[in-house]
Amino acid sequence: MSYEPTGSAGTGVSSKGTLESFSPLVEKSGGDISGYVSLLGRQGPVVSSSPVPEKPRAYPGRSGAPARRDEIRRCLIKSTEAAGNLETYAAAGEKIELSNEGFRLRQLLDDLWELRSEREDNWGDLLNILQGALKQEEFERFSVDQCQAIHTIVADHLGAGAVGDDDIERSVELLRESGFDPWRGISGF
Numbered sequence: 001m002s003y004e005p006t007g008s009a010g011t012g013v014s015s016k017g018t019l020e021s022f023s024p025l026v027e028k029s030g031g032d033i034s035g036y037v038s039l040l041g042r043q044g045p046v047v048s049s050s051p052v053p054e055k056p057r058a059y060p061g062r063s064g065a066p067a068r069r070d071e072i073r074r075c076l077i078k079s080t081e082a083a084g085n086l087e088t089y090a091a092a093g094e095k096i097e098l099s100n101e102g103f104r105l106r107q108l109l110d111d112l113w114e115l116r117s118e119r120e121d122n123w124g125d126l127l128n129i130l131q132g133a134l135k136q137e138e139f140e141r142f143s144v145d146q147c148q149a150i151h152t153i154v155a156d157h158l159g160a161g162a163v164g165d166d167d168i169e170r171s172v173e174l175l176r177e178s179g180f181d182p183w184r185g186i187s188g189f
Contacts, residue, residue, distance in 0.1 A: 072118055130171070
């Protein structure tokens with residue numbers, strides 16, 4: 001179907017006194033609008049309906065927000081410091097300070113637990129094992145060896161890049177060797 005100008009006496013399209021022709025939109029796009037032809041016969045803009053691809057994330061389902069990653073980093077630094085202080089207070093026999101630092105470490109580990117979705121699954125698993133081993137413990141009774149094991153797990157395994165299966169195995173071994181029950185959190189005792 002097309003329309004032809006018929007002159008000044010007939011029907012047609014007029015723009016500022018000039019007669020012009022136009023044609024209907026020809027359906028070739030299968031429902032998508034791919035452009036148009038103006039009354040002057042010029043091609044209009046092409047409209048694309050393809051979705052904008054999402055940026056890839058470090059781990060599936062993780063937000064990867066820099067602020068949350070920085071929060072994890074800062075919390076790991078504080079946790080490493082607290083675990084190191086446990087060693088110092090245990091060696092000095094400072095029972096009250098040892099207990100206070102133990103509770104501080106437990107709170108920092110709880111804060112890390114809230115951020116676990118930003119890290120790999122093994123990291124969350126290791127954090128969970130450590131938290132479980134420290135539940136219901138009397139920090140003032142910790143030996144220097146127990147504090148060293150906790151410090152090693154926090155500094156060398158949780159705080160050092162990606163956590164693999166070997167990190168979990170070594171941490172469980174350290175906990176057992178130093179007198180902790182790594183499965184206490186799930187055993188109910």
